[in-house]
Amino acid sequence: MNDAIKHRLLWVDDQIHSLSTFIKALEQHGFDVSVATNTDEAVKKAEEKALDVCLVDIRMPPPDGIECLRQLHRLRPDAKLASLSSYQYLERYRNQLRALDFDVQLMDKDFPDALSPEFETQFINPIRELTIKGVTNTIRDQDKVLATHFQEDPFQIPLVKFNSL
Numbered sequence: 001m002n003d004a005i006k007h008r009l010l011w012v013d014d015q016i017h018s019l020s021t022f023i024k025a026l027e028q029h030g031f032d033v034s035v036a037t038n039t040d041e042a043v044k045k046a047e048e049k050a051l052d053v054c055l056v057d058i059r060m061p062p063p064d065g066i067e068c069l070r071q072l073h074r075l076r077p078d079a080k081l082a083s084l085s086s087y088q089y090l091e092r093y094r095n096q097l098r099a100l101d102f103d104v105q106l107m108d109k110d111f112p113d114a115l116s117p118e119f120e121t122q123f124i125n126p127i128r129e130l131t132i133k134g135v136t137n138t139i140r141d142q143d144k145v146l147a148t149h150f151q152e153d154p155f156q157i158p159l160v161k162f163n164s165l
Contacts, residue, residue, distance in 0.1 A: 006030050006031060006032040007030065007031050007032065007052040007053060007131045008031075008032045008034070008049065008050060008051050008052045008053070009026060009031045009032065009033050009034070009051070009052065009053045009054070009055065009127070009131075010033075010034045010035070010036065010042060010045055010046065010049075010051050010053070010054045010055070010072075011023065011026075011033060011034070011035050011036075011054075011055045011084075012035075012036045012037075012038070012039070012041075012042040012054065012055065012056045012057060012060075012065065012068055012072075013035075013037070013055075013056075013057040013060070013084075014037050014038060014057065014060040014061060015057070016035045016036070016037050017037075021114045022111070022114065022123065023035065025114050025119070025123070025124065026124070026127065029120075029124050029128070031053075031127070034049065034051075038060060038061065038063075038068075039060070039063040039064075039065075039067055039068040039071060040063075042054070042056070042068050042071070042072060043068075043071050043072070043075065046071075046072050046075040046076050046079075047075060050076070051072075051076050051079045052079060052080065052131055053079060053080045053081075053082065053127065053130055053131050054069075054072050054076070054079050054080070054081050054082065055082050055084040055107070055127070056068050056069050056072070056081065056082065056083055056084065056085075057083075057084060057085050057109070058083050058085045058087060058088065058093050058096075058097075059085060059087040059093070065083065065085065066093065066096045066097070066100075069081050069083065069100065069104055070100070073100075073102050077102075080105065080130050080131065080134055080135055081102070081103075081104045081105065081135070082104065082105035082106070082107050082127075082130055082135075083097065083104050083105070083106055083107065084107045084108075084109050085107075085108075085109050086108060086109040086110050088106055088108070088139075094139060097138075097139040098139050103135040103138045104135065104138060104139070105130050105135045105136065105137055105138070106137050106138065106139060107126060107127075107130075107137075111123040
């Protein structure tokens, strides 16, 4: 275990109990991890404890992850917020993320198994970098990249054409 100062992390996910392997891995890499299964629990934890990073699943029962991000930002404006979700491609969530008046790191929840050789590179390191560098991959950043690389809306073109681009 790392003897450095631990980063205080809150992970909010309605399926958090199925993520225990990932939580243990974060703890082994120097994170002090708290968990919540919904927005109300997350708000209570944020009221009780200072946080450096909040990982939030956006697709949860109401109030969903977008509302959770809003409330966490209000309570802990200095915490780095991340949407850790496999549903960020849905236009509904993309529009809601665009409408936020603060930055949220976009992180795909499709990470490798903890025994995979890519686990640290694809799961631990992005979270570690978020704690150090702050938010570097927002919905606005992705929109700029897509606008630069695509003449058409990538969500409106056939998948075969999208993959070829």
